[in-house]
Amino acid sequence: MARKDESVTMADVGARAGVTARTVSNVLSGHTSVRPETRDRVLRAVDELGYRLNTSARSLRTGRTGTITLAIPDLKIDYFTDLAWRIMAEAERHDWTVVIQQTGARRENEIAILSGARRQHSDGLIFQPHALGPGDERYLTGNDRLVILGERIFRGPVDHVTMANTEAAQLATQYLVDRGHRRIAAIGANPRVATTSAASLRLEAFRDTLAKNDLPVPAEYVVTAEEWHLRDGAAGMARLLGLPQPPDAVFCFNDTMAFGALHTLAARGVRVPDDVAVIGFDNVAMAEFTTPPLTTIEPGTAQVAKQAVDMLAARVAGRGTPPTEVFTDCSLVVRRSA
Amino acid sequence: MARKDESVTMADVGARAGVTARTVSNVLSGHTSVRPETRDRVLRAVDELGYRLNTSARSLRTGRTGTITLAIPDLKIDYFTDLAWRIMAEAERHDWTVVIQQTGARRENEIAILSGARRQHSDGLIFQPHALGPGDERYLTGNDRLVILGERIFRGPVDHVTMANTEAAQLATQYLVDRGHRRIAAIGANPRVATTSAASLRLEAFRDTLAKNDLPVPAEYVVTAEEWHLRDGAAGMARLLGLPQPPDAVFCFNDTMAFGALHTLAARGVRVPDDVAVIGFDNVAMAEFTTPPLTTIEPGTAQVAKQAVDMLAARVAGRGTPPTEVFTDCSLVVRRSA
DNA sequence: TCGCCTAATTTCATCGATGAACAAACGAGA
DNA sequence: TCTCGTTTGTTCATCGATGAAATTAGGCGA
Numbered sequence: 001m002a003r004k005d006e007s008v009t010m011a012d013v014g015a016r017a018g019v020t021a022r023t024v025s026n027v028l029s030g031h032t033s034v035r036p037e038t039r040d041r042v043l044r045a046v047d048e049l050g051y052r053l054n055t056s057a058r059s060l061r062t063g064r065t066g067t068i069t070l071a072i073p074d075l076k077i078d079y080f081t082d083l084a085w086r087i088m089a090e091a092e093r094h095d096w097t098v099v100i101q102q103t104g105a106r107r108e109n110e111i112a113i114l115s116g117a118r119r120q121h122s123d124g125l126i127f128q129p130h131a132l133g134p135g136d137e138r139y140l141t142g143n144d145r146l147v148i149l150g151e152r153i154f155r156g157p158v159d160h161v162t163m164a165n166t167e168a169a170q171l172a173t174q175y176l177v178d179r180g181h182r183r184i185a186a187i188g189a190n191p192r193v194a195t196t197s198a199a200s201l202r203l204e205a206f207r208d209t210l211a212k213n214d215l216p217v218p219a220e221y222v223v224t225a226e227e228w229h230l231r232d233g234a235a236g237m238a239r240l241l242g243l244p245q246p247p248d249a250v251f252c253f254n255d256t257m258a259f260g261a262l263h264t265l266a267a268r269g270v271r272v273p274d275d276v277a278v279i280g281f282d283n284v285a286m287a288e289f290t291t292p293p294l295t296t297i298e299p300g301t302a303q304v305a306k307q308a309v310d311m312l313a314a315r316v317a318g319r320g321t322p323p324t325e326v327f328t329d330c331s332l333v334v335r336r337s338a
Numbered sequence: 339m340a341r342k343d344e345s346v347t348m349a350d351v352g353a354r355a356g357v358t359a360r361t362v363s364n365v366l367s368g369h370t371s372v373r374p375e376t377r378d379r380v381l382r383a384v385d386e387l388g389y390r391l392n393t394s395a396r397s398l399r400t401g402r403t404g405t406i407t408l409a410i411p412d413l414k415i416d417y418f419t420d421l422a423w424r425i426m427a428e429a430e431r432h433d434w435t436v437v438i439q440q441t442g443a444r445r446e447n448e449i450a451i452l453s454g455a456r457r458q459h460s461d462g463l464i465f466q467p468h469a470l471g472p473g474d475e476r477y478l479t480g481n482d483r484l485v486i487l488g489e490r491i492f493r494g495p496v497d498h499v500t501m502a503n504t505e506a507a508q509l510a511t512q513y514l515v516d517r518g519h520r521r522i523a524a525i526g527a528n529p530r531v532a533t534t535s536a537a538s539l540r541l542e543a544f545r546d547t548l549a550k551n552d553l554p555v556p557a558e559y560v561v562t563a564e565e566w567h568l569r570d571g572a573a574g575m576a577r578l579l580g581l582p583q584p585p586d587a588v589f590c591f592n593d594t595m596a597f598g599a600l601h602t603l604a605a606r607g608v609r610v611p612d613d614v615a616v617i618g619f620d621n622v623a624m625a626e627f628t629t630p631p632l633t634t635i636e637p638g639t640a641q642v643a644k645q646a647v648d649m650l651a652a653r654v655a656g657r658g659t660p661p662t663e664v665f666t667d668c669s670l671v672v673r674r675s676a
Numbered sequence: 677t678c679g680c681c682t683a684a685t686t687t688c689a690t691c692g693a694t695g696a697a698c699a700a701a702c703g704a705g706a
Numbered sequence: 707t708c709t710c711g712t713t714t715g716t717t718c719a720t721c722g723a724t725g726a727a728a729t730t731a732g733g734c735g736a
Contacts, residue, residue: 345721345722347721347722347723348722348723348724349722349723359722359723359724360723360724362723363723363724364724367724391722391723392721392722392723394721394722394723395721395722395723395724396722396723396724397723398721398722398723399722399723399724399725400723400724400725
């Protein structure tokens with residue numbers, strides 16, 4: 001086993017089967033008619049020699065790689081795990097393989113992705129930027145098979161799949177207000193990021209909604225979190241509890257941080273939602289299983305994945321559709337934490 | 339922006355810079371000495387034309403793709419998310435891009451991965467089989483750049499990174515016994531899977547340990563779970579609680595199921611660990627943040643990732659090392675759930 | 677000024693599969 | 707028997723980058 005077979009080619013297979021490389025190609029692709037007898041001979045030879053198609057050669061010739069790139073900030077954030085999973089599922093329908101690239105939400109990496117430096121030769125790119133925003137349109141140059149996820153950050157002619165960040169964040173905040181909370185905090189702000197990023201949009205909607213309800217937003221109620229990881233949520237909550245006047249409700253900008261926050265609350269014996277209500281954002285699978293189960297925003301991740309892949313497929317197919325923007329539905333999922 | 343530049347080649351760049359394609363190649367790869375002035379001209383031309391290297395062409399010529407494949411059952415299982423993340427991090431050190439393929443733990447998909455059908459042309463494969471096991475060595479043919487994760491399932495000459503499943507499961511079970519539990523159940527058995535799979539090994543160790551302690555294992559205390567997802571853990575726990583004589587401790591074969599189990603317990607007001615203790619396996623990030631925090635097995639995931647990638651790198655480099663087996667350390671992480 | 681050595685650049689063939697166009701084999705119908 | 711249209715298979719060039727080897731330019735000592 002494990003022969004050091006220095007690459008068997010179609011020519012080799014053909015030689016064994018008594019045909020040309022071209023015929024082998026025909027058999028394997030099934031495009032042209034081939035005599036059953038010949039087909040069998042070829043397939044047998046393929047088997048005997050352990051032939052494997054050389055994808056690089058095919059790609060070079062056809063110009064298609066059969067691969068798309070998904071660029072996200074961090075696979076470890078539950079939302080992106082979920083998104084990646086769904087996109088892989090959708091991509092499979094198009095016979096695409098997905099390469100996941102993590103940007104770490106860093107500007108230089110995001111630029112590298114767009115410029116193609118950090119990207120395999122792929123048929124298309126689905127990209128959720130975080131640091132990039134309006135004014136960075138120049139980096140789009142040369143990316144005609146691109147779908148941007150998140151907010152409509154670019155004025156340029158690019159397909160967007162837009163999550164209703166503002167609306168959803170309003171929904172969450174208003175819900176807390178309606179439930180009678182008056183000291184409402186938020187975890188997940190990130191001042192170092194584009195104004196079109198999820199962080200900025202959710203924060204803005206949070207502020208607006210509270211203002212509309214004549215509720216104050218003390219500076220210390222807006223907690224910064226650069227990474228949106230579990231420990232950022234936990235640390236953020238700890239800081240809030242340390243205030244002279246802790247909040248009675250917290251809006252975490254993603255579920256992962258909300259999980260961290262719930263942990264801190266439980267560890268300190270603070271009751272949820274009685275003492276402090278917690279609301280998240282993303283509705284990842286785990287949200288249903290925390291103690292207490294997490295009230296959160298369902299942002300339509302399934303839709304995002306489907307739309308993104310379909311739009312990319314349309315681009316790749318070269319249909320001359322003008323770049324469009326698609327919105328996904330969001331809704332509030334009420335569970336027990338708020 | 340977004341020009342329809344039908345692939346700019348090195349020749350095009352060269353033409354603009356007044357040099358040959360070969361020189362452009364030299365500049366970009368930095369292998370040969372190039373006059374600074376020429377380098378600048380070339381780089382400017384690259385910029386102006388928006389040139390991008392064609393990976394397929396390079397791969398065809400060099401025989402290297404710069405990509406490795408990671409084949410796992412399911413990216414949604416926290417452990418595999420974690421593993422994938424770490425492997426991507428390790429791979430980056432070798433300038434490798436990682437393609438993740440999900441097998442769904444299905445035998446046919448696992449075979450397809452090994453045969454190369456469901457696999458991009460890649461420099462190597464890191465593969466965690468689930469359904470495949472001893473006797474399936476024939477599918478290894480032609481895979482000389484392969485590292486198997488999990489148990490030593492193949493007799494053939496293949497690199498293995500082995501997690502001490504048996505030892506770890508003993509550790510977990512014995513811990514429950516030592517804490518005074520007598521009615522101990524397990525969630526995660528899967529009779530339809532190879533005897534070398536994690537499911538089988540952990541179950542066997544579980545049984546052995548209880549037997550050694552003269553404790554019974556009623557059939558209904560061994561709960562089957564095919565997918566090891568959150569809902570499987572939750573459902574399994576529900577079934578156990580429905581028994582006339584529910585267990586006083588549960589060993590979940592992975593953390594994800596343990597989270598599900600904790601949810602069911604909390605929903606029914608059963609106290610953990612007082613009424614029922616829960617122990618998991620994997621020590622994923624979330625384990626530290628559940629309510630109560632999960633006692634679990636740390637299987638050395640970081641080591642697994644590092645070893646696997648390093649071994650693969652050695653194989654790819656063609657060092658004639660005989661196939662080896664590496665064991666990773668495991669340990670018990672005691673938190674609050676047991 | 678000549679010769680020689682190194683640095684810089686070019687030429688040429690090649691990796692393996694496939695598009696396009698063509699040739700051979702085969703049957704059917706007149 | 708001959709022509710014409712399929713079916714089946716072949717030939718040839720090509721995708722874009724790079725290894726190997728050849729060539730030219732440049733620098734320096736005698």
